[in-house]
Amino acid sequence: MNILILGSGGREHSLAWAVMQNPKCDRLIVAPGNAGIAEIADCAALDIEDGGAVAGFAEEKAIDFVIIGPEAPLAAGVSDRLRAAGFLVFGPSGAAAQLEASKAFTKQICDAAGAPTAAYGHFTDAASAKAYVQAQGAPIVIKADGLAAGKGVIIAETVADALAAVDEMFSGAFGEAGAEVVIEEFMQGEEASFFVLCDGEDVLPIGTAQDHKRVGDGDTGPNTGGMGAYSPAPVMTDAIIAATLDRIVKPTMAEMVRQGTPYQGVLFVGLMIENGNPRLVEYNVRFGDPECQVLMMRLGAQVLDLLQACAESRLAKAQINWATDHALTVVMATKGYPGTYEKGSVIGGLNDMVEDSSHMVFHAGTGRAAGQFTATGGRVLAVTARAGSLQEARTNVYAMVNDIDWPEGFFRRDIGWRALSES
Numbered sequence: 001m002n003i004l005i006l007g008s009g010g011r012e013h014s015l016a017w018a019v020m021q022n023p024k025c026d027r028l029i030v031a032p033g034n035a036g037i038a039e040i041a042d043c044a045a046l047d048i049e050d051g052g053a054v055a056g057f058a059e060e061k062a063i064d065f066v067i068i069g070p071e072a073p074l075a076a077g078v079s080d081r082l083r084a085a086g087f088l089v090f091g092p093s094g095a096a097a098q099l100e101a102s103k104a105f106t107k108q109i110c111d112a113a114g115a116p117t118a119a120y121g122h123f124t125d126a127a128s129a130k131a132y133v134q135a136q137g138a139p140i141v142i143k144a145d146g147l148a149a150g151k152g153v154i155i156a157e158t159v160a161d162a163l164a165a166v167d168e169m170f171s172g173a174f175g176e177a178g179a180e181v182v183i184e185e186f187m188q189g190e191e192a193s194f195f196v197l198c199d200g201e202d203v204l205p206i207g208t209a210q211d212h213k214r215v216g217d218g219d220t221g222p223n224t225g226g227m228g229a230y231s232p233a234p235v236m237t238d239a240i241i242a243a244t245l246d247r248i249v250k251p252t253m254a255e256m257v258r259q260g261t262p263y264q265g266v267l268f269v270g271l272m273i274e275n276g277n278p279r280l281v282e283y284n285v286r287f288g289d290p291e292c293q294v295l296m297m298r299l300g301a302q303v304l305d306l307l308q309a310c311a312e313s314r315l316a317k318a319q320i321n322w323a324t325d326h327a328l329t330v331v332m333a334t335k336g337y338p339g340t341y342e343k344g345s346v347i348g349g350l351n352d353m354v355e356d357s358s359h360m361v362f363h364a365g366t367g368r369a370a371g372q373f374t375a376t377g378g379r380v381l382a383v384t385a386r387a388g389s390l391q392e393a394r395t396n397v398y399a400m401v402n403d404i405d406w407p408e409g410f411f412r413r414d415i416g417w418r419a420l421s422e423s
């Protein structure tokens with residue numbers, strides 16, 4: 001099977017790493033990829049949001065299966081274009097990708113499906129949004145409706161902050177994404193992420209994770225794309241998984257079918273759990289980054305069979321071989337991230353790293369210059385390990401981090417603290 005993966009982050013490196021371990025994979029191309037991915041697969045420059053260009057490339061390379069990593073090409077309808085050209089694709093249609101691309105769409109689906117989530121209002125002008133804030137009080141959550149690269153959510157502790165956030169959104173701080181605003185009740189509890197393959201009819205859970213969104217130790221400082229993650233998430237007990245499937249995931253999937261936009265792909269279910277009750281925070285229509293890295297390390301080569309079963313609507317008969325293992329990943333980022341940072345610093349120590357099925361450095365933002373790896377982004381590496389216990393996985397990851405020589409980088413030293421302090 002010739003496989004094309006779209007994307008260039010740590011998520012796609014881990015997908016590529018798992019997929020190519022499967023003997024069914026004859027040839028793997030990742031577009032556009034990065035310097036780490038280039039070590040294990042062919043990389044190709046391609047505008048992955050241009051469905052026509054992707055379909056033409058897939059035709060030329062005799063691709064049998066396309067796996068779409070990030071949300072932008074999904075929201076742009078690249079999967080529709082590929083399916084229309086006859087390709088087997090993993091990833092939802094542009095219409096179904098609205099579950100991530102529009103918060104108001106998701107709220108309406110949840111209403112129709114009876115799925116528990118935060119109470120909300122949806123606004124297209126500042127005056128009525130402000131009146132809602134005044135009536136509700138604080139804390140309260142202000143969200144840009146559209147895709148805002150993970151930045152369109154403001155948790156306001158006071159009414160004054162909330163009113164300022166409303167002005168900020170409607171004055172265009174988040175561009176088009178903020179032309180409509182969703183204002184939500186602030187939910188208390190513990191957050192967790194749950195990943196479910198959906199083929200339009202059946203659903204198959206493929207793992208739970210928790211990530212660390214804040215940049216600093218002790219969950220302090222500004223929000224990031226994620227500074228580390230671990231799987232499984234202890235808060236996701238069997239009972240909570242069952243409740244999430246029955247009350248949230250399955251009713252949402254049924255409602256998507258009813259509305260004529262069946263969902264096929266991985267559904268990233270962001271949850272808030274309080275007193276044993278899961279409520280939906282958000283859906284994403286892709287794997288999380290860095291959550292994907294821990295899931296891929298735990299699932300390994302079977303991932304290709306699972307993604308293919310999902311794309312071919314065969315999930316009813318699909319099975320997962322679970323191990324009682326734990327995986328943890330620590331993100332190394334360029335100093336300054338999530339603010340401004342320099343690009344091009346040299347990363348040493350990667351060539352001597354011993355990598356195997358339980359130890360991998362996934363690359364998120366690297367390039368090559370004069371034979372050396374260089375940092376090309378904010379989040380740069382996801383150092384990942386798997387072991388029999390979370391503590392052991394964490395010890396192994398930090399030992400690997402220690403072997404990486406990158407003075408311009410930084411990382412959190414406490415990934416996994418919550419789960420380890422509870423165990």
Ligand code: AMP
Pocket residue numbers: 118141150153155184185186187188191270281282
């Ligand atoms: P989102 O982009 O919707 O995932 O929001 C980013 C983060 O904001 C989430 O991971 C939560 O930590 C937080 N958040 C979003 N909505 C709420 C809410 N209604 N109540 C509490 N926290 C929230």
Ligand code: GLY
Pocket residue numbers: 150211225226284287288289290291
């Ligand atoms: N790590 C959070 C995300 O991928 O959205």
